[in-house]
Amino acid sequence: MKNSYSALLFGAFLGVFLLTLGCSKKSIDSTDATTVSSFDLIQQKILTPSCATSGCHASTSDNTYAQHGLVLEKSVAYQNLIGVNPKNDLAKTDNLQRVKPFKSLESLLFHKLEWDASHHSNKQYGLPMPLGSNPLYVGQIEFIRRWIEAGAPRTGDVVDKTLLDDKTPSYAANSAPFEALKSPQEEGVSGIQLHVDAFNVAANFEREIFVRKSLGNSSDVYVNRIKLKSRPNSHHLVLYDFRNKDNALLMPTIDIVRDLRNADNSLNALTVLQMSNHIFLGGGTDPNQDYTFPEGMALKLPAGTAIDVNPHYFNKTNQPFLGENYVNLYTVPAAKVQKIVQMIDFNNTSFSLPANQRTTITKDFKFDSNVTIVSLTSHNHKYGEKFVIKIKGGTRDGETVYESTDWEHPKVINFSTPIQLKKGEGLTSVVTYNNTTNKNLGFGLTSEDEMNIIFGYYYVNP
Numbered sequence: 391m392k393n394s395y396s397a398l399l400f401g402a403f404l405g406v407f408l409l410t411l412g413c414s415k416k417s418i419d420s421t422d423a424t425t426v427s428s429f430d431l432i433q434q435k436i437l438t439p440s441c442a443t444s445g446c447h448a449s450t451s452d453n454t455y456a457q458h459g460l461v462l463e464k465s466v467a468y469q470n471l472i473g474v475n476p477k478n479d480l481a482k483t484d485n486l487q488r489v490k491p492f493k494s495l496e497s498l499l500f501h502k503l504e505w506d507a508s509h510h511s512n513k514q515y516g517l518p519m520p521l522g523s524n525p526l527y528v529g530q531i532e533f534i535r536r537w538i539e540a541g542a543p544r545t546g547d548v549v550d551k552t553l554l555d556d557k558t559p560s561y562a563a564n565s566a567p568f569e570a571l572k573s574p575q576e577e578g579v580s581g582i583q584l585h586v587d588a589f590n591v592a593a594n595f596e597r598e599i600f601v602r603k604s605l606g607n608s609s610d611v612y613v614n615r616i617k618l619k620s621r622p623n624s625h626h627l628v629l630y631d632f633r634n635k636d637n638a639l640l641m642p643t644i645d646i647v648r649d650l651r652n653a654d655n656s657l658n659a660l661t662v663l664q665m666s667n668h669i670f671l672g673g674g675t676d677p678n679q680d681y682t683f684p685e686g687m688a689l690k691l692p693a694g695t696a697i698d699v700n701p702h703y704f705n706k707t708n709q710p711f712l713g714e715n716y717v718n719l720y721t722v723p724a725a726k727v728q729k730i731v732q733m734i735d736f737n738n739t740s741f742s743l744p745a746n747q748r749t750t751i752t753k754d755f756k757f758d759s760n761v762t763i764v765s766l767t768s769h770n771h772k773y774g775e776k777f778v779i780k781i782k783g784g785t786r787d788g789e790t791v792y793e794s795t796d797w798e799h800p801k802v803i804n805f806s807t808p809i810q811l812k813k814g815e816g817l818t819s820v821v822t823y824n825n826t827t828n829k830n831l832g833f834g835l836t837s838e839d840e841m842n843i844i845f846g847y848y849y850v851n852p
Contacts, residue, residue, distance in 0.1 A: 425547060426547075427543070427544070427545045427546055427547060428533075428537045428540070428543070428546065428547055428548045428549045429468060429537065429542075429543065429544055429545070431533070431549075431551065431554065432533065432534060432537060433464045433467055435530065435554055436526065436530055436533075436534070437462045437464070437467055438462075438463075438464060440520050440523070440526065441462045441519070441520060442461070442462040442463045442464070442467070443520075446520070446521075447460055447461055447462040447463075448461070448462075448463055449461055449463060451826070454772060454797075454798070457477070457795060457796035457797050457798055457799065458477060458796070459477050459795075460477075460488070468544050470488070471488045471489040471499060471542075472487075472488075472489050472491065472542055472544075473487055473489070473490070473491070474487060474488045474489075475487055475488075476488050476498045476515075477795070477796060478498065478515050478516055478796075478799065479801060480515050480516075481498045481501075481515045484496075484515075486498045486501070486515070489538060489542050490538070490542075491538065491541045491542040492538070492539060492540075492541050492542075493538065493539075494534075494535045494538040494539055497538050498515055499534065499538075500531075500534060500535055500538060501515050502515065502516070502518060502519045503518070503519060503525075503526050503530075503531055503534065504518070504531055504560070505518040505525045505560060505561035505622050506560070506561055516675070516676060516798070516799045517624070517625070517675065517676075517677060517798065517799070518622050518623075518677075520706075521623060521625070521704060521706075522623055522703075522704030522705055522706035522707075523623075523706045523707055524559070524707050525559065525560045525561045525622070526560055527556060527557050527558060527559065527560060528556050528558040528559070528560045529553040529554050529555060529556025529557065529558065530553075530554060530560075531560050532553050532556070533549050533553045533554055536548075536549045536550075536553070537549050561622060568588070568621050568712070568714050570585075570716065571583070571617070571619040571716035571718060573718065574718055574719075574720050574721075579720060580720070580721045580722070581613075581615075581718055581719055581720040581721050582605050582606070582607070582611070582718075582719045582721065583716065583717065583718050583719075584603045584605075584697075584699055584716070584717040584719070585715070585716055585717075586599075586601050586603075586699055586701055586713075586714060586715040586716075587714065588621075588712045588713070588714040589647065589712065589713050589714070590710050590711075590712065590713075591623070591703045591705045591710060591711055591712065591713050592653075592705065592710050593705060593707060593708050593709055593710050594705065594706065594707070594708065595651075595655075595705050596651070596702075596703070596704050596705070596837060597649065597651070597702075597703050597705070597713065598625075598649070598650040598651065598700070598701070598702040598703075599647050599648060599649050599650070599700070599701055599702075599713075600642065600647075600648045600650070600661060600664070600665075600698050600699070600700050601645065601646070601647050601648070601698070601699050602641075602642040602643065602644050602645070602646070602696050602697070602698050602699075603644070603645065603696060603697060603698075603699050604644050604645075604694075604695075604696040605691060605695045605696065605697065605719070607691065607693055607694065607695060608693055608694075609693045610690060610691065610692050610693055610724070611690075611691050611695075611719075611721045612688035612689070612690055612691075612721055612722050612723070612724055612726075612727045612730075613683075613688055613689045613690075613691060613719045613720065613721055614682065614683045614687065614688040614689075614720060614721070614722045614727075615680070615681065615682040615683065615718075615719075615720035616629070616672040616673070616679075616680075616681050616717070616718070616719060616720075617679070617680045617681075617717070617718040617720070618673060618674075618676070618677070618678065618679045618680070618715070618716065618717055618718075619677065619678055619715070619716040620677035620678075620701065620713075620714070620715045620716075621677075621703075621711075621712060621713055621714045621715070622677070623703050623704055623705065623711065623713075624677045624701060624702065624703055624713065624715070625675065625702040625703060625704055625798070625837075626673065626674060626675045626700070626701075626702045627673050627674075627677070627679075627699070627700065627701050627702070627715050627717070628670070628672075628673035628674065628700045628702075629670075629671040629672045629673045629697050629698070629699060629700070629717065630668040630669060630670060630671055630697060630698040630700060631668070631669045631671050631695070631697055631698075631733075632667045632668065632669065632698070633667050633668070633669055634667055637667075639660075639663070639664075640663065640664055640666075640667040641664075641667075642664055642698065644696055648660070648661045648664070649661065650662070650665075650835065650836075651836075657835065657836070662835055664698075665835060668698065669733055669735050670733050670735050670843075670845045671689070671697055671733065672689075673700075673717075674767070674799075674800070674802065675798050675799050675800070676799065681802065683731060683764070683765075683847070684764055684804065684808075686726070686727065686728035686729060687727070687728065687729045687730075687731050687764065687847075687849065688721075688722055688726075688727045688729075688730065688731065689730070689731050689733075689847070690727075690730045691719075699715065699717060701713055701715045729762075729849040730849060731764060731847040731848065731849050732847065732848055732849065732850070733845070733846075733847060734763070734766070734817075734844055734845055734846035734847065734848055735843070735844075735845065736753075736755040736817060736819065736843065736844040737841075737842070737843045737844075738751065738753040738819060738833070738842040738843070739833040739842075740832075740833065741753075741832060741833060741840075741842060742830060742831075742832050743773065743823050743825040743830060743831040743832065743840060744825065744830055745825055745827060745828050745829050745830055745831075746825065746826065746827070746828065747825055748775075748822065748823065748824045748825075749822070749823050749825065750820060750821065750822045750823075751819075751820075751821050751823065751842060752818060752819070752820050752821075753818065753819050753842065754782050754816060754817075754818050755782070755816045755817050755818070755819070755844065756782065756783075756814055756815065756816035757811055757813060757814070757815065757816050757848075758813060758814075759813050759850050759851070760810075760811070760812050760813050760850065760851040761810075761811050761848045761849065761850055761851060762808045762809065762810055762811075762848060762849055762851055763805065763808060763809040763811065763817075763846060763847075763848045764804065764805055764808045764846075764847050764848060764849070765802065765803065765804045765805065765846045765847045766779055766791065766792045766802075766803050766805075766817075766844065766845070766846040767792075767794075767800050767801065767802040767803070767845050767846060768792065768794055768800045768801075768819075768843065768844060768845065769800065769841055769843040769845060770797050770800075770821060770823075770840060770841050770842055770843070771797060771837055771838075771839065771840050771841055772797055772798075772837065773823045773824055773825050773826070773827075773831065773840055774797045774821055774822070774823050774840065774842075775795060775822045775823065775824050776793065776794070776795050776821070776822045777792075777793070777794045777795075777797075777800065777819070777820075777821050778790055778792065778793050778819070778820040778821070779791055779792035779793075779817055779818070779819060779820075779844055780817070780818040780820060781809070781811070781815070781816075781817065781818075782815060782816045782817055782818045783811075783812075783814060783815035783816060784811065784812060784815045791803075791805075791809060810851070817844055819842060819844050821842050823840060
């Protein structure tokens with residue numbers, strides 16, 4: 391009886407033990423199944439709601455895909471980020487990857503999300519993201535930084551989840567003080583600074599303004615460097631001169647802000663008319679652009695020059711924020727200028743893009759004298775997939791000298807060996823558009839229209 395009782399007791403104990411073990415194993419398995427990896431949290435909390443949105447990084451059919459080549463939809467986001475070289479030229483020059491494991495400061499993703507450039511050696515590789523929206527919270531950015539520093543693993547819980555509870559704004563776009571760009575004089579050199587005072591950008595609005603600014607130069611000046619600084623959510627900052635300076639209607643009053651769009655989003659007819667008189671002087675989409683002409687070359691601005699300063703901001707949020715812009719024009723003595731550069735302004739304003747169709751538009755432009763081209767860039771809007779510039783005529787006829795697939799950040803090529811062209815030769819623009827809308831598009835002044843312009847600098851040969 392004793393042995394039977396012992397056996398029964400042992401059997402009961404063993405059953406309880408196995409049941410407990412089974413429950414424990416089930417609990418462990420359940421925990422494993424529900425544990426979310428650090429990258430999955432990044433996808434769920436950041437990439438999907440803020441980046442993989444329609445028109446941005448949702449799919450290859452997004453209008454912006456040609457410029458960045460990056461899809462962040464959850465099935466492909468990881469493979470598109472880790473160890474992949476970016477399309478941004480400056481980032482490639484600095485040997486950045488989209489995400490470089492263990493190296494957040496060498497990862498473009500971190501730079502693009504951190505709006506305050508001072509956090510990463512004042513490098514800002516194009517526009518901060520998400521464009522037109524609010525910046526990520528401090529906790530979100532720190533979570534990504536730590537994940538990268540931990541090796542950017544696909545699986546595994548490697549970052550403290552409570553960081554995502556930190557909702558401190560990383561950059562107070564509505565009210566943060568904007569650090570002024572140091573003037574040339576503060577840097578100990580010669581030059582002129584222009585400032586577009588802080589202005590309001592309404593909620594869910596795209597504001598583009600023009601302010602004609604006098605340089606205050608009583609004599610001719612020679613500009614060999616142009617430096618820009620813009621608040622976040624700037625789409626571009628462009629400088630213009632005017633073709634016809636004798637027509638009072640086409641010449642805006644100094645220091646008066648002119649809006650391209652009225653409050654109801656209709657176009658301001660007078661502003662549009664004055665835009666037709668523009669000649670490109672400089673600038674672009676990089677909020678911290680710094681361009682220097684080749685040695686011995688400069689842009690001549692006659693005494694009494696006033697230029698149109700053109701900031702453009704997107705606001706996709708429900709709150710207004712501020713725009714503000716600085717321009718530095720660095721000057722050199724005339725005695726140091728060997729070549730005076732002029733602006734290339736080849737503008738195709740007559741083309742049609744059928745609805746729901748990919749179309750390539752080709753246009754030839756010719757010079758009326760012998761010239762040397764030192765720089766080229768392009769301008770089109772979001773439906774443009776590729777902008778190619780070829781030489782027209784001469785021994786290099788048909789040769790491609792420029793190609794850009796990034797409409798927001800078009801390449802600026804400064805030729806180490808300038809392009810020599812004879813009178814009657816020129817350039818051809820070959821622009822491929824993908825009109826994904828249900829209406830025909832053509833040349834226009836808003837972001838929903840298109841453009842087709844070759845910009846650059848050249849000088850005339852004797």
